[in-house]
Amino acid sequence: MSWLDYLIIASYCLAVLMIGRWYQQRNRTADDFFLGGRRMGPLPVAASLFVSWFSVISYTAIPGEVAANGPGVYVGLLAAPFALWFVGWKVIPRLRFSQTVSAYKIIEKKFGVFLGRFASALFLAMRVAWMAMIVHIASSVILSPIVFGRSNRATTWTLAVIMVGLTDCIQAAVMFGGAVAVILIAGKEVVWNGQNAPFHVDWPVLKFCDPWARASVVTAIVGSLSLGICVKTDDQMNAQRFLAVADSRQARQVLFGGFALDCLLTGLLACVGVCCLMAHGSSPVSVADDLFPRIVGAGLPVGVSGLIVAALLSAAMSSLSSGINSCVSTVASDWFQPMIARRSSQGITILATVGLGIIIFILSQIIGVIEGNLFELCYKVVNLLATPLGGLMLTALFIPRARVRMVWLGCFLCLAVVVYVTYFSGITFLLASPLGLAVQLTAAWAGRK
Template sequence: MRILDWLVIITYAVGMLAIGQYYARRNKTTDDYMLGGRRMSPFAVGLSLFATLTSALSYLAVPGEMIKHGPMQLVQYAAFPLIGIVVGWGLIPFIMRQRASSAYEMLEQRFGISVRLVGATMFLTMRLAWMAAILYATSDKVLAPMLGLGPQATVLASVVMCVITLIYTAEGGLRAVVLTDAVQSLIMLGGAAAVIVLVTVDLGGVSAWWPHQWAAHWDAPRFGFDATTRITFLGMIMSAFGWYVCTFGSDQMAIQRWLSTRDTSAARRSLFTTLVSEALVGILLGLVGLSLVGYFTKHPELFTESASLVTGADRLFPRFVMVGLPAGMTGVIIAAVLAAAMSSLSSGMNSSSLVITEDFIVRFRKSPLADASRMKLARWISAGIGIAVILISLLVSRIEGNLLDVCFRAVNLLTAPLFVLFFMAMFVRWATTFGALVAALASVATAVCIAYSASFGLPPISIMWIMPGSFAAGVVSGSLASLLPVGLPSKSTARGKPSNTEE
C-alpha cells in the first residue's frame, strides 16, 4: 500500500460520509427516511439493489469459485429472463398494492400478528448472519492479507468499516443508502474491468489467459439434476431462480426498494436494472477469475503458501491486488471491495432497523410515535445492529468450505423459508395461520438438513438443493396443514387481502 492508494481509500470514505450528511438535512418525515418519499428514481433504486445483493462475499467468491471449480456457476444468468417475468408480473404488482413500510406487515394482513413476527424474526436472523459474513470476508480475506494485519488489527478494521457505514446510513436513511449504493456499484464495475485490462496488458492479450481446455482441477460439467453433484447446469439455474425469486418477493431489502418507487411500472424498471447489472458484473467477475488463473500460471513465484489455484483460490484476488497493480490502482480495487461490503452493510442496517422499529416496537405501542422520535429510534437501533454484526462476525470463520459454501450454508439458509410465508399468503387460497407456521417450520428444518446433511450422518447433498428443497417442503407441508381443523381459518382469499387480526 502506497500513499496514493491510501488517498483513494480515504477519498472514498469521506465521500460516503458526505452523502449521509447531505441527506440527513433533507429527511423531514418517516416516509422520507425509510422509503425515500416513495418517489425515488427506478434506475438508482435498481443499481442500489444490485449493489446490495453483490456483497463483498460475491465480489470475492465469484473469482475464487471460477479459479477453483470452473465456470459452471455462470450458467445461473440463463435464469434471469424467467426471473424477470415471474417477479415483474407475478410478485411486484401484489407488493405495490400494499401501502406498507415493512414487508412483514403484509403477512399480518393475511395471517395475523404471529406470522408477521415469525417472518420479521427470520429476516433479522438471516440478515444479521449475512452482514456478519460480509464483515468477516472483507476483513479476513482482503484487509488482513493485503495490509499484513494480525487478528486484533483485523477486528479493528472491521469495526472502522462498520462504523463508517453506520454513520452515513443512520444519518441519511434510504436516500443516502440508495445514492451511495449507486456510486459503489460503479466502483465495483470499474474495479473488475480494471483487473481484466491490467492482466490482459501484462500477458499480451486475452488469448494468453483465456482457457483453451477444461482445467484438470475444475469440477467436471454436469447437465441434469443430481443431488450429489456440487453444481450442475440445470441445478444451478434452478437454484438461481429460487434465490432471486425468494429474495425479491420476501426480503425487506428488496421489497423496501420496490415500495420506494412511484408505481408498479417504476418498480419493474428497477428490477430490470438490477438483473442487467447483476449479470454484467457477475460475468466480469467470472472473467477476473479466469484472467487470474492465467496471471498466476505465468507468475508462479507470486504464489504464497496459502494462495494456490486449488487450496487458496479465494485469496488469489486479494493477492493479485497486493502484487500485480500499480500505485493508485490497488486503492481503487480495495475501494471496490469495500464498496461491495459497505453497500450491503448499509442496506442491511437500514432494512433491519426499519423492521425492528415497525414490527417489534411501533406495532405494539398504544400511542403513535412522532416522525422525529421514530427516526431517532431507528438511528439508535442501527447502532445496536452494528454492534451485533461485529460480534457475530467473529463466529463466521467456523463454517467450513469456500466463500460460496458459506453463502449458501449460513447466509442463504432462511431465504426460501421466508418466501414460503409470502407464497402461502399470495397463492394458497385455503392457507391458515396454523398452516403458515407449519410451512415455516418444515422449510427451515429441511434447509438445515440439506445444508448440513453430512453432519447429520446423511448422504451429502449439493448446496444447490437447499432452496428448492426447503421451498417445496414448506409449501406442501403448509398447504396440507391448512386443511386440518386447527386454529382459525384465514378470512381472506389469495393475493393478500386483509384477513383475521390474530392478536
C-alpha cells in the same frame, strides 16, 4: 500498497460520508428514512438494488469459484427470465398494493401477529449473519478491523435510503471499474506479455442432470430459480426498493436494471477469475478465494490497488448500509412501534440502528471460525433461512386462505429439509431451496380453508 492507494481509499470514504451527512439532515419522517419518500427515480434505485445484491462476499467469491470449479453453477442464470417475470408481474403488484414499510406486515395481516413476528425474526437472523460475514471478510481482506469498524459506524449514523441510492451509483461505478482494471492490467501481464505459469485447469465435468454432483445443468437452473424467487420476494432490502418508486412499472424497471448490472458484473468477475487462474497456473481449490486479493495487493500498479480496495470497500459499505436500514425498518415497524406508540419514529430508528451495529460487530469477531468456499457459504450460511422466509411470503401473497397451523407446519418442514439437504445429505446443496420450497407450499396448499 503505496500512499496513493491509501489516499484514494480515504477520499472515497470521505465523499460517501459527506453525502450521507447531507441527506441525513434532509430526512423529516420515517418514510423519508426508509423509502426515500416513495419518490426516487428507477435508475438510482436499480443501482442501489444491484449493489445490495452484490456484497463483498459475491465480489470476492465469484473469481474464486470460477478459478476453482469453473462457471458451471452460473448456468443457473438461464432460469432468470421466468424468475424476473414472476417477481415483476406477480409479486411486485401485490407487494405495492399492501402499502407497508415492512414486507412482513403482509404475513402478519394474513396469518396473525405471531407468524408475522416470526417472519421478521427470520429476516433479522438471516441479514445479521450476512452482514457479520461481510464485516469479517471486508476487515480481513481490505482494512484492519479497527479502521473498517470506525468507518462503518460512521456510515450507520448517516444512514438513509436516498443517501444509499445516490452513493450506490458511485459505488456501482467503482465496482465495475475495479473489475475492468484487473482484467486489463492482470490479463495483459499473463496473456500478452506471457508472464503466466503453465496453464492447466481441473474443473469438474458439468453433467446435464446429476443431483449428487456439486453442480449440473438441471440442478443449477432449478436451484437458482427457487432461491432467486425467494430472495427477491422475501428480502426486506428488495421490498424497500420496489416501494421507493412511484408505481409497479418503475419497480419492474428497478428489478430488470439491477439484474442486468448483476449479470454484467458477474461476467466481468468471472473473467477476473480466469485471469487469476492463468496467473496461478492451475485450479487451486484450497486457496482460490485468496487469489483475487493477492493480485490486488501485490500484482497491480500503484493507484490501481487503491481503486480495487475502494471497490471492495464500496461493496461492503453499500451492503451494510442497505442491510442495516432494512433491518432497522423491520425492527421499528414490526417490533417497537406497536408497543411504544408515543415514541418518535426517528428516535426508535436511531436506537435500533445503534443496537444492531453493536450486534453485527460482535458477531463479526466470532464468525472467523466459518470454513469453506465463499460461494458455498452464500448458500449454506447466508441463504439458509431465505427459502422458508420466501415460502411464507409466497404463501401470504398467493395462498391467503391457508390455515395458520399448516403455514407453521410447512415453514418448519421447509427449514428441516433445507438443513438436511445442505449439511447431512449426499445431494448437492443447490437442491436444498427447491425441495424445501416445494414441501412448504404443498403443506400450505393442502391446508387451505
